[in-house]
Amino acid sequence: MGRRSDHSRKELEQMLIVEGHKHMADVGFSRFSAREVAKRIGYSIGTLYNVMGNYDQLIIAINTRTFVLWTDYMRQALGSAGDDRIRSLVEGYFGFARANRNAWMAIYDHHLPPDIRLPEEHDALRGQLTELVVEEVAKVLPADSRAQAPRLARSLVATVHGHCMFDINGSFALMGEREPVELALARVRESLAAAQVGAQAAT
Amino acid sequence: MGRRSDHSRKELEQMLIVEGHKHMADVGFSRFSAREVAKRIGYSIGTLYNVMGNYDQLIIAINTRTFVLWTDYMRQALGSAGDDRIRSLVEGYFGFARANRNAWMAIYDHHLPPDIRLPEEHDALRGQLTELVVEEVAKVLPADSRAQAPRLARSLVATVHGHCMFDINGSFALMGEREPVELALARVRESLAAAQVGAQAAT
DNA sequence: TTTTATATTGAACATCGATTAATTCTGCGA
DNA sequence: TCGCAGAATTAATCGATGTTCAATATAAAA
Numbered sequence: 472m473g474r475r476s477d478h479s480r481k482e483l484e485q486m487l488i489v490e491g492h493k494h495m496a497d498v499g500f501s502r503f504s505a506r507e508v509a510k511r512i513g514y515s516i517g518t519l520y521n522v523m524g525n526y527d528q529l530i531i532a533i534n535t536r537t538f539v540l541w542t543d544y545m546r547q548a549l550g551s552a553g554d555d556r557i558r559s560l561v562e563g564y565f566g567f568a569r570a571n572r573n574a575w576m577a578i579y580d581h582h583l584p585p586d587i588r589l590p591e592e593h594d595a596l597r598g599q600l601t602e603l604v605v606e607e608v609a610k611v612l613p614a615d616s617r618a619q620a621p622r623l624a625r626s627l628v629a630t631v632h633g634h635c636m637f638d639i640n641g642s643f644a645l646m647g648e649r650e651p652v653e654l655a656l657a658r659v660r661e662s663l664a665a666a667q668v669g670a671q672a673a674t
Numbered sequence: 675m676g677r678r679s680d681h682s683r684k685e686l687e688q689m690l691i692v693e694g695h696k697h698m699a700d701v702g703f704s705r706f707s708a709r710e711v712a713k714r715i716g717y718s719i720g721t722l723y724n725v726m727g728n729y730d731q732l733i734i735a736i737n738t739r740t741f742v743l744w745t746d747y748m749r750q751a752l753g754s755a756g757d758d759r760i761r762s763l764v765e766g767y768f769g770f771a772r773a774n775r776n777a778w779m780a781i782y783d784h785h786l787p788p789d790i791r792l793p794e795e796h797d798a799l800r801g802q803l804t805e806l807v808v809e810e811v812a813k814v815l816p817a818d819s820r821a822q823a824p825r826l827a828r829s830l831v832a833t834v835h836g837h838c839m840f841d842i843n844g845s846f847a848l849m850g851e852r853e854p855v856e857l858a859l860a861r862v863r864e865s866l867a868a869a870q871v872g873a874q875a876a877t
Numbered sequence: 878t879t880t881t882a883t884a885t886t887g888a889a890c891a892t893c894g895a896t897t898a899a900t901t902c903t904g905c906g907a
Numbered sequence: 908t909c910g911c912a913g914a915a916t917t918a919a920t921c922g923a924t925g926t927t928c929a930a931t932a933t934a935a936a937a
Contacts, residue, residue, distance in 0.1 A: 480884095501785065505925065515886050517928085526925060579843065580783060582704065594848065601849065625849055626837070626857045633836025634829070640782065645797065646804065646828055654829045661868040662861055683915095708894070718917050720897085729894060 484522050484532075486512045491533045492574060499573040500580035505529060530581045531593060537574045538597040541567045545603055556607050557663065561656045564631050568639055576639060604628055611663055623666055630662070631655045687725050687735075689715045694736045695777060702776040703783040708732060733784045734796060740777045741800040744770045748806055759810055760866065764859045767834050771842055779842065807831055814866055826869055833865070834858045 478486065491508040498504075505526055509519040523529040548563035549556060568575040583589070589597075601624065608627065609620035634655035637643045643651045681689065694711040701707075708729055712722040726732040751766035752759060771778040786792070792800075804827065811830065812823035837858035840846045846854045 499785070504923080506923085516925085517886055518884080520926065521885080576785070579839070582702070582779070582783075582843070589848075598849075622851065622857070625840075625846070625851055626861055629836035629840045629846075629854075629858070630833045630861055631836070632839065633832035633834070636782070636835065636839065637828075637832045640785070643828070643832075645792075646801075646824075648825065648828055651832075654825070655832070658829055658833055658861065658865055662864050665864040665867070707892085709892085719894090720918080721916055723895070724915075 480522065483512075483514070483518070487519060487522060487529070488532045488536055491529060492536050495533050495537075495577050496571060496574045500577040503530075503577070527581075527583050527587070530577070531583070531589065533574075534578045534581060535593045535596050537571070537578055538600060540571075541575070542600045542603060545600065549603075549607070557611065557659060558656060560604060560607055561631055561659060562652060564628075565635050565638065565652050565655070568635050572639060579636075601625060601628060608663070612666055616666065619666065623662070627659050627662060630658050634658070683725065686717070686721070690722060690725060690732070691735045691739055694732060695739050698736050698740075698780050699774060699777045703780040706733075706780070730784075730786050730790070733780070734786070734792065736777075737781045737784060738796045738799050740774070740781055741803060743774075744778070745803045745806060748803065752806075752810070760814065760862060761859060763807060763810055764834055764862060765855060767831075768838050768841065768855050768858070771838050775842060782839075804828060804831060811866070815869055819869065822869065826865070830862050830865060833861050837861070 487508060490511045494508050494511060495503055498507075505519055506516050508529070509516045519529070523532065544567045545560065545563040548559045548566065552559035604627065605621050605624040608624040609617050612620055612623075634643075634651050637648075638651040643649075648654065690711060693714045694708075697711050697714060698706055701710075708722055709719050711732070712719045722732070726735070747770045748763065748766040751762045751769065755762035807830065808824050808827040811827040812820050815823055815826075837846075837854050840851075841854040846852075851857065
């Protein structure tokens with residue numbers, strides 16, 4: 472077979488994704504270039520398209536990698552956490568986004584055509600972040616209302632996400648808000664407290 | 675002076691913004707084209723650049739228009755609201771985003787270079803949406819804690835925004851969440867309730 | 878060695894944002 | 908009425924994008 476270097480197809484794909492992720496972190500979604508990614512690993516643009524299929528699939532793979540790194544980051548934050556695991560989750564969410572602005576924003580900058588869905592494998596990998604939150608929310612809820620954990624957890628992720636978004640895109644800074652993390656954490660605490668007394672009252 | 679049609683500079687700018695907004699609503703941020711906007715009003719691309727300056731300023735103007743339409747939409751929702759004005763706000767937020775997906779998303783898809791700020795005029799126009807929420811939040815808070823209204827309102831906007839974002843980009847649908855509006859409203863209610871009893875307790 | 882299969886290339890294409898020289902038009906003063 | 912300064916507009920140009928695909932190069936099989 473006509474390979475010039477000794478990389479298997481899978482290895483080549485990994486190199487493209489890893490280097491593509493770095494390129495995304497460097498220049499951001501709007502200045503991202505598939506040509507540049509190919510150049511960075513010493514291959515031509517044609518090879519990139521043969522391996523990745525098209526632009527969307529390259530971006531999807533890069534963004535899924537961001538999710539994986541993000542999930543690892545949050546797990547580590549939980550691992551070295553004290554009692555206040557909820558705070559660790561919120562700080563982990565913000566911490567990763569702030570430390571990886573371009574890559575993090577690319578997740579939400581990229582929209583695939585409405586008729587195309589995420590490959591299931593990517594869904595599963597990305598979903599682990601939410602699953603992690605569901606687990607922690609379940610721990611905090613009274614035993615008899617743990618069934619609500621998934622729905623509440625998704626809602627709290629959305630809450631934190633909104634705050635994180637406004638932090639990253641400068642909206643909060645513009646409005647003079649200087650502690651977005653504490654703000655988000657306050658909202659999360661209120662909702663968790665409500666879920667706790669709500670369950671108590673229903674007993 | 676050498677104008678071929680009878681539109682003043684200001685009129686031309688308005689035409690570009692209005693038609694640009696329609697084009698954005700039609701094709702979305704990623705497929706948006708300044709050339710196409712110029713073509714749609716029967717002018718050349720050069721004229722567009724002479725009037726608007728550059729691409730970013732065109733997008734900024736279009737997005738500010740989206741904010742203005744959004745604010746009007748919310749005011750109308752409040753105008754025809756019953757007692758539950760908080761619900762009207764949340765439903766208005768989602769309602770506009772859902773009815774104007776492309777234009778709404780373009781607001782958050784567009785990032786201007788970090789060294790360039792939004793012109794003050796645009797800041798003011800866009801800020802009215804938040805001001806509207808601040809007013810309503812203040813109404814619901816006890817008199818002695820109204821000073822916290824701006825900060826709490828911004829936080830609640832972020833909360834709703836996160837839910838709306840997950841609704842629009844399909845995350846909620848993917849996770850099986852079918853009533854994002856109710857979910858967001860529940861979070862807002864909990865935080866408002868907490869602020870109310872919090873003030874009561876401090877009395 | 879010859880054949881075959883496949884990995885890889887990079888020029889070609891249409892389109893994009895951005896710039897600018899050249900052209901066209903218009904209102905005003907002489 | 909005429910001429911012209913200057914504003915308005917265009918068309919051509921540039922470098923770059925995603926994408927395609929015939930041509931090429933290479934390693935394994937025959």
